[in-house]
Structure formats: structure tokens, C-alpha cells
Amino acid sequence: MPASIEARNLGxxxxxxxxxxxxxxxxxxxxxxxxxxxxxxGKTTTLRMLAGLLAPTAGEAFINQHSVQKEPQLAxxxxxxxxxxxxxxxxxxxxxxxxxxxxxxxxPQPELRRRIDELVEAFGIGEFKDKHCEKLSTGQKQxxxxxxxxxxxxxxVVLDEPTTGLDIMASEFILQFIRRMAKENxxxxxxxxxxxxxxxxxxxxxxxxxxGRLQHHGDIDSALAATNQTRLADAFFEMVR
Amino acid sequence: xxxxxxxxxxxxxxLEVLRDKRTLYLVILLPxxxxxxxxxxxxxxxxxxxxxxxxxxxxxLIDPALEQTPVPALIxxxxxxxxxxxxxxxxxxxxxxxxIGIRVDGDYAAGLAANxxxxxxxxxxxxxxxxxxxxxxxxxxxxxxNQSLLEERLQGVKLPPTFAQPLLIQEEDLAKPSxxxxxxxxxxxxxxxxLFIFTGCIYIAIDxxxxxxxxxxxxxxxxxxxxxxxxxxxxxxxxxxxxxxxALMNLFSLVFAVLLQAKIMGGNVSAIxxxxxxxxxxxxITLIVLSTVFLAALSMAVSLLANSYxxxxxxxxxxxxxVLIPAVMAQMPGMELTMTTALVPVLNICLAIGAIFKGAFSxxxxxxxxxxxxxxxxxxxxxxxxxxxxxxVVTGEKVSWKLLKG
Ligand SMILES: Nc1ncnc2c1ncn2[C@@H]1O[C@H](COP(=O)(O)OP(=O)(O)O)[C@@H](O)[C@H]1O
Ligand SMILES: [Mg+2]
Numbered sequence: 001m002p003a004s005i006e007a008r009n010l011g012x013x014x015x016x017x018x019x020x021x022x023x024x025x026x027x028x029x030x031x032x033x034x035x036x037x038x039x040x041x042g043k044t045t046t047l048r049m050l051a052g053l054l055a056p057t058a059g060e061a062f063i064n065q066h067s068v069q070k071e072p073q074l075a076x077x078x079x080x081x082x083x084x085x086x087x088x089x090x091x092x093x094x095x096x097x098x099x100x101x102x103x104x105x106x107x108p109q110p111e112l113r114r115r116i117d118e119l120v121e122a123f124g125i126g127e128f129k130d131k132h133c134e135k136l137s138t139g140q141k142q143x144x145x146x147x148x149x150x151x152x153x154x155x156x157v158v159l160d161e162p163t164t165g166l167d168i169m170a171s172e173f174i175l176q177f178i179r180r181m182a183k184e185n186x187x188x189x190x191x192x193x194x195x196x197x198x199x200x201x202x203x204x205x206x207x208x209x210x211x212g213r214l215q216h217h218g219d220i221d222s223a224l225a226a227t228n229q230t231r232l233a234d235a236f237f238e239m240v241r
Numbered sequence: 242x243x244x245x246x247x248x249x250x251x252x253x254x255x256l257e258v259l260r261d262k263r264t265l266y267l268v269i270l271l272p273x274x275x276x277x278x279x280x281x282x283x284x285x286x287x288x289x290x291x292x293x294x295x296x297x298x299x300x301x302l303i304d305p306a307l308e309q310t311p312v313p314a315l316i317x318x319x320x321x322x323x324x325x326x327x328x329x330x331x332x333x334x335x336x337x338x339x340x341i342g343i344r345v346d347g348d349y350a351a352g353l354a355a356n357x358x359x360x361x362x363x364x365x366x367x368x369x370x371x372x373x374x375x376x377x378x379x380x381x382x383x384x385x386x387n388q389s390l391l392e393e394r395l396q397g398v399k400l401p402p403t404f405a406q407p408l409l410i411q412e413e414d415l416a417k418p419s420x421x422x423x424x425x426x427x428x429x430x431x432x433x434x435x436l437f438i439f440t441g442c443i444y445i446a447i448d449x450x451x452x453x454x455x456x457x458x459x460x461x462x463x464x465x466x467x468x469x470x471x472x473x474x475x476x477x478x479x480x481x482x483x484x485x486x487x488a489l490m491n492l493f494s495l496v497f498a499v500l501l502q503a504k505i506m507g508g509n510v511s512a513i514x515x516x517x518x519x520x521x522x523x524x525x526i527t528l529i530v531l532s533t534v535f536l537a538a539l540s541m542a543v544s545l546l547a548n549s550y551x552x553x554x555x556x557x558x559x560x561x562x563x564v565l566i567p568a569v570m571a572q573m574p575g576m577e578l579t580m581t582t583a584l585v586p587v588l589n590i591c592l593a594i595g596a597i598f599k600g601a602f603s604x605x606x607x608x609x610x611x612x613x614x615x616x617x618x619x620x621x622x623x624x625x626x627x628x629x630x631x632x633x634v635v636t637g638e639k640v641s642w643k644l645l646k647g
Contacts, residue, residue: 051464076466087457091260092253103249104465132260148461 004029004064004078004156004188005050011058012045019045020212022059027188029155032178034199034206035192038240042212043192044083047160050190051081063156077105080149083160087141090134094125094144097133098151105152112151119147139170146177157181159191163198171195175202196233206232210240242471250467250475251482254449258483267444268483272437272491276498284502290370295321297339299375302329304344312343312361315382322375334364341365341372341379356394420600422499423517427598431591432568434491434529439536439564441487443557446480446540450629451553469630473541477622481537488529521597524607528597531614532590536564538621545628571595578602583609586617 003026012020020042027033037043048054050061052068052075061068064078089097095116102112120126123143128136133144149157159178163171179202181187190207193199199206199220206223208216216223216239220232227238258264300323303313308326317324329342342364352359361383367373392402403409453459462472517525543560547553564587570576571591578592583606593610596602 053460053463073466073468076464079464081461081464083460085457086461089253089257089458090456091257096253096256100249100253101461101465104246104462104467106246106466 001028002065003027003062004031005158005190006062006065007046007050007059008062009059010046010049010056010061012042012049012054013057018212020049020056020209023207023209023212023214024059025207025214025217027156027190029188030182030186031188031204032182032202033190034203035190035209036196036199036206036236037192037209037215041209041240043209044160045212046209047081047083047158047190047192050158051079052076053081077152078155080152080154080157081160082145082149082158082162084162084164086145088133088136088144088148091132093130093132094136094147095120095129097144098147101148102151107152115151115153119150123147138166139173142166142170142174146174150181155187157187157189159189161192161194163193163195171198178202196236200232208236208239215239242468242474246467246471247474247478250472251478254445254476254479255482258445258448258479261448264444264448264483268441268487269490272441272487273494275433275437275491276494277501280498280502297321297371298323299372300325300337300340301379302327302334302340302342304328304342306345307343307349307361310345310349311386312383315386316343316379319378319382321378329364331364335366337366338369339371341375343379353390423598423600426495426499427595428572430495430598431571431594432565434488434594435532435536435564435568435587435591437487437491438484438529438533439540439561442480442484442533442537442540443544443560445483446537447544447547447550447553447557449476449479450541451544451547452550454548455550470626473622473626473629477537477541477625480541481533484533484537484540485530488533492525492529517597517600521600521602524602524611525594525597527611528590528593528607528614531611531618532587534618535586535614535621538618538625542621542625542628545625567591578606578610580609583613586614590614 005025005027007023007025010020010023011018023042023046025033035043035046045054049056050063050068052061052072055069061075063075066075066078068075088094089100092100098116098119099112102115107115120129123146125140125143125147128140133141136144149159157178159174162174162178166174175198178189178191182189203220205219206216207214208223216226223232223235223239224230227235229235229238298321301316303316303324303326305326305328307313313324313326316322329344331342334340334342342362344362344364346360346362349359363376363379363383365372365376367376391405395402395404450459453462463469539560543556544553547556567585567588568591571588572595576582576592578589578596582592583589589610593602593607596606
């Protein structure tokens, strides 16, 4: 099966700083991959290159076999991207917001209406669908954000620290949603996190980077075997030391 | 570029603007109520000032040497003067706020009898508006006396009154009232117009660029399959639309205020015959649209360079100066539309709009201004697109000029 996400020798330099160097990995449909690394390891930079927000200075990224750099429109059409530091338009209602993004993804009108109804239902947005986003609680905003990520039904979902700063209930909501997307809807999901327990619970494979370089790419067992450890946390600290 | 996408972005920005009440006040209501309010205030203040001047009593001290002359009765014929025949001291009089003194050098009757010029002195603190105004009434009254004394003298030697006035000079103002209005408006209206276009543009531009960056919504937009030029086009249209709305409101306001004023004054000045021809209006609208394009693009470029809302607001005042200085320069006497002034952004538009108000514009000059205004508008737009395409703007990082080039 062809990979839904492929990082091929990705590299990014900011002036003298090599933020990411020679990072390669793949994510297949229905798979959940965790991206691990200490602060400043290059996780955000890597994910931004996958989303086409940053142009790599080396290598290439592919979404659904479309080069993010050469066919940005096609690649982005298949991608839903969400990070903790994205916010909602304050003076739009959740439904207006979903419609706006649906139109930007050029989802045909009748399909978009059906899709929005589905998302409003699935994420329990109905009770606050006519409020302006600035009046929503953190949890409600989170649900609208996820719905926004999925409005065009992307084959690939990329999440940068989706649970950072959320309480246990909100985090759990996100994790359940990640599991459902991959296992029920067959989407390819990659997310970065600092919580190793989330990775152990959800991920089929992990990508560990440190100082911009790939340390490990494979399932959790192979990470344990490679470092001779029995817990992921210990294996992780071994790799990023 | 896909027009449907540009339209989607444009409509969303306008929807957000319309939901921001503060913006609406600043951009639509303020420019609309400006002129009627200004006219009303100027009228009111002028009226009450004039009223006060008429009512307030002023004491006129007349030197006893003038008691037996027609002077006390003459000044006293104006009921707003209180006449007191008494000697006065200049130093003490300088401290008085409502007192004027009149005295004579030498002997009044003897001087007149000898066919000399009798010197009358009017003294007072004429830095005071009240006293300065009354001094003019006194001078007017005394001039009448002077005229009749002159006629007496001429009669004495059997000469007609016209003898002492070989030339009688009279002015005939051929300007229509509309032209006088045009002159005043030509000087001030372009500046106010520029001011409102600029405020409208910069306020919205900051909100939908630096504001969107700060509120962390811009990155989301860049992950969609929309290209930078479409985003710029949509946002630019929204900014320009608001700037234009602001300018048109201001123009309506002006026409409305002039009409209202004409109605109150009972004159037959109609706003449309403000000395502006149909062609003039077409040029005017063209120039307003072009200056909006320029100021909208400039506002976007500058607010994109800012890393935060606050930082972008700190650019507003210097930029405002940059816009206002040429606008104020355009009001200076002798400033005209020439090959050189047509090159200076804002100044050229202000001069051209001023010329339209005055009803004196030439086609080549208008063409030249339109050409350069268009050129500057496109340049500013290009600058904005350079900045917007920058990676750091996309990801909401700090933007520096160095990275912009690389
Ligand atoms: N826009 C940028 N300009 C310069 N350096 C950057 C920029 N973005 C990230 N970096 C640097 O690249 C490295 C990786 O950052 P990042 O990808 O944000 O790490 P992580 O998300 O893993 O914490 C860091 O050293 C960071 O300082
Ligand atoms: Mg990060």
C-alpha cells in the first residue's frame, strides 16, 4: 500500500541553525504515528514542512503521493492540519467557520452542507452553533477546531502537540478522536506529543528526533529492543541523551 | 487565481468587519457626521461669539477736551457704548478689558477752523477681540463725521464733494458663491478625505493581517489549498472596500452638509453645482478609488511587517504623518499640480481633488495623476505580496527585512 505521508530526507535550515536534517519516515492509511523529541528537536518544523507552511531546504515531503512543494494545492487538499497554537475566527459562529473552510477547500455546496451537519452532530457543536467563537469555552473551541480540520474529509491528519495545555478530559477527547479517525475512517495520522503514555496507548509506530536528526523510526517494541529497555520512557531518554 | 476563493475570503473579512461595532463607528459613522457636525459647530460658535460681541457693553472714556464736540453724541448713538466724559491715563487703560478711550491732540475747534487735520486718538488693549471689534465701530462712526466735515470744507470753497475723491474704486466679484465654497473645500476636503481613507484602511488592515497573526488564525488559512495571491487579493479587496466606504461616506457628508447649509441660509447653492462638473465627479471618484488602492496596499504591507497588533499600531502615527504631510502641503498657497508635484504620492491626489473642487482642472494633469496613482498603488500591492509570501508571516514568526530578501 502506498504511503499517505512520506518525509524524504527532509531538512530545514534557518540561517546557521539546522533545525531538521535528513529526516525520513512514512505513514500509511489507518496508521497512527507519534512524533517524539525534546523541546527544540525539530518536531514543529518537520510537521510544518509536511503541511507546506515551510519550504524544506533539503529533501521533499509527500501527502497522498503529491509533492507538497511541487503540487501544493493537491497535497493540501488531502491534509488536515491542527496545532495547539491555531485559534478560531472570533466573530464567526462555528457553522460559519466550517462553511468558510469548506469553501476554501472547494467542497461542493450540497456535500459541504451534509458534511457540516455530520460534524456538528459528531462533535456536539449543535448546542453552541450560533454563538460567536470568542464566546466559546476552551473545550468547545477544541471541538470546533477538530471539526474544522476534518471539514474536507482529508486522507491525512497532522497534529502538532494537540493535547498540550488541555485538561485530562479534553485530552482524552482528542485521543479518542485520533483513534477513531485512523481505525474507523482509515486516515493516516501523525501527531507530536510530550506524553509518552499517549504514544504507548495509541501509536502503531513512533518517530523520535533529537537535535533535528532522526533517532528512531519503527514500532515501540523495536525502540525498546534497540535500547535494551522495557519501558518507552527509558528507551526515549536513552535515545535523546 | 480563483475568483470564487477570493470572493469567499473577501466576504468572510467583510462579515467580520461588520460585526465589529467599533470599526463601524470609526469607518462609517464618524466620516459621515463629520461635516454636518463641523458646519454646525462653526456656525454655533460664530453666532454666539458675534452675539456676545453685540451685547457686551463697552465704556468709552472721552477726554473733556472733546466734550463740546459732536464726538460724545456720535459714539453714544450706538447703544452698546456707555459714554463717560473724563480724562484717562494710557497706562491704567491698558489694564482695562471693556474700556476704550478717545482723546484729541491740541484744540479741536481751533484746528478745524484753521483747516488743519485734528488728530483723534483711540486707545485701548486691542489684542482683545471685543475691544478690537468695537474700535472698528468707533472708527466707522468717526469716519462718517470726517466725511461730513470734509463736505463742509469743500462747500466753503465751492467745490463738489467728488473733488476730494478723484477715483472711486469699486469691486465686482464675478465668482459664484459656489466658487468661494470650492476654494475653501478644495483646500481642506482632500486632506480630510485622505485621512478617512487612511484610517479606514489601516484599521482594518491591522485587524486582518497583524491581528490575524496575533490571534493565531493566519496559519490555518495557509494550510488550505489557497495560494498567497488569492489570500492577498481577498484581504486587499476587503481593506480597500472599507477605505472606500469611509471615503464615500465622507464625500456624502460633505455634499449633504453643503446642501443643508445652503437650505438654512436660504441661498440657491446646490451641492451638485459646487462648481464640479459631471466630468469632475468622474475624475474625483477615480482619484478616490486609486488613492484607496494605494493606501490600502500600503496599510497591508506595513501591518504585515509588524509582529503584533501593538507593534503595528505603533506604525500608525508615523504612517499617518507620511500621509498627512503631503496632504497639508497641498493646502499651501501657490502649490499647484505640475510635472513634479504629480509625482509625489498623496500630494498629487490632494492637488488634483483640490483642483476639481475649484472647478479648474486640465485633462493632461488628471491623466498624469491617475497614471502615477495607479503606479504607486500597484507598487504598494507588490510590496504587500512580497511580505505576505514570506515564510515567517505564514507561520506567525517574527518578520525581519533580512529574511524578506532571502
Ligand atoms: N522560524 C524560525 N527561525 C529560526 N529558527 C527557528 C525557527 N523555527 C524554529 N527554529 C529553530 O529550529 C529548532 C527546532 O524548532 P521546533 O521545530 O519548533 O522544535 P520542537 O517543535 O521540536 O520543539 C529550534 O532550535 C528552533 O529554535
Ligand atoms: Mg513544537
